[in-house]
Amino acid sequence: MNEKTEELRDIFTDVTDGEATITESQEDTRGSLEKDDRSAEDRLENVIAQMRERYEFETPLSDDQLIALSKAFYDGESDDAIADDLGVDEETVFDARLSLHLVAEDDADEVDLVAIRDRDEDDATLAAEYDVSETQIRRYRRVAAAKDESRAANDRYRDEFDSILADADLTDRMATDVREDGLEDATEGMETNVDF
Structure with missing residues (x-):
């Protein structure tokens, strides 16, 4: 090493607190369809809190009930069925649903x-x-x-609900399909001559 290279190396080690390297090891992780590490519940709660703050809508339903309402809506349940589940009237569900832009x-x-x-x-x-x-x-x-x-709002909140609830359903279906396909591939061509 020449003198300039040694000076640069010394500067580098001073700046990095004496670390020999500044690179981090990479971690092998499995892929995921999920973009967010938070649970669906947390993400829904966040969206609802943002909407409550922005639109200041009034509803007798709690955040937990609004989360249940949004999940039931994406499961294809009617306002009447959701109202029965939440113990409120159908009009309350309708108003709350529209306040959440769930049309x-x-x-x-x-x-x-x-x-x-x-x-x-x-x-x-x-x-x-x-x-x-x-x-x-x-x-x-x-x-x-x-x-x-x-x-x-450029359908921002509706897109958020879609991302959380519709994509979660897609993720579940795809994971199930992958498991089934993997099992099918693993057992393909096996003889199953079994006497009971």
């Missing part, structure tokens, strides 16, 4: 939400025009407002 495909499938959203007429006028009850018009307007609110 179902059939929430307003009989009416054009864009047309309702842009109309200034009262509920009675629209109900007569669409041949539905005023309660249904109020419901449709609430769905339209929830969709607008979600869209204004």
